Amino acid sequence: MDISEIFLLTVLVISSVNTIGPKLRLTIYYESECPDSERFILEQLQPTVQQLHNYITLQLVPFGKARSINYGKDGFVCQHGSSECLGNMVQDCALSRMKQYTDVMKVAYVACEMETRSGAKGDLHCVQNAKLSPKDVEDCVLIGDGTTLQLHSEYLTSTVRPSFIPTITVNGEFDQHIQDNAQVDLLSTLCSKLKEAEPCAKRFNSMALNYLLINER
Structure with a gap:
């Protein structure tokens, strides 16, 4: 196969997969002061959502390995201390007010929080x-629905019972193979299920083209 045939094959494959199918439901269970969560959100989630936002629906659940005390009446205990509990609640309150925002904008907000630990x-x-x-958001945390939001996040997290934070599910299901691969290459992991998505087709064709060119030498 010569270079012109490779190029034509690449163009044909990309042009044949432009149709947007059903969106993947991607859920991220994380903690506001967790180093692994920070690394995943900044290095994996944010660039992936920027490329695949047309093909996924994102849910962000800031709770992790925390637990409520007396159904939240006496607060929460968090893996990385009381400041993490505050950070989780600030993010939950903010995200609850971002329903009309795009997933790209939501992730940009969360990335800011994870990088600066501001909340x-x-x-x-x-x-x-x-x-x-x-x-x-301050009223939500101090006198509003912050506790209720965190209790809901606790419930959502309990349905997954994560052993590692961050944990991801796709279409509501946990898969250890997907979980492990997502930590190092979320984009390719999701593209394995979104082969019809244009960014994924371009990625796979670029990889195939590089492979063929290397082997042509």
Whole structure:
């Protein structure tokens, strides 16, 4: 196969998979001060969502290995301390007010929180950067529905019972193979289920083209 045939094959494959099919439901269970969560969100989730936002529906669940005390009446205990509990609740409150935002915008907000740990410090500048009302989010945490939101996140997390944070599910199901691969290459992991998606077709064709060119030498 010469280079012109390879190029033609690549173009044909890409052009044949432009149709957007059913979206994947991607859920991320994470913690606001977890180093593994931070690394995953900044290095894997954010760039992947930027490429695949037309093909996935994202749910972000900031709770992890925390637990409620007396159904939240006496607060929560979190893996990385009380500041993480605050960070989890700030993010839950902010995300609950972002229903009309795109997944790209939601992840950008969460990435800001994970990188700066702002919410965990009681600083709402990431909230403000996301064009949300800091007063509204502060009220949610102090006197509003913050506890209820965290109890719901606790319930969602309990249905998965994660042994490692962050944990991901696809279409509501946990798969250890997907979980392990997603930690190092989320884009390729999702593309294995989204072969019809244009960004995935381009990625796979680029890989195939590189392979053929190397073996042509």
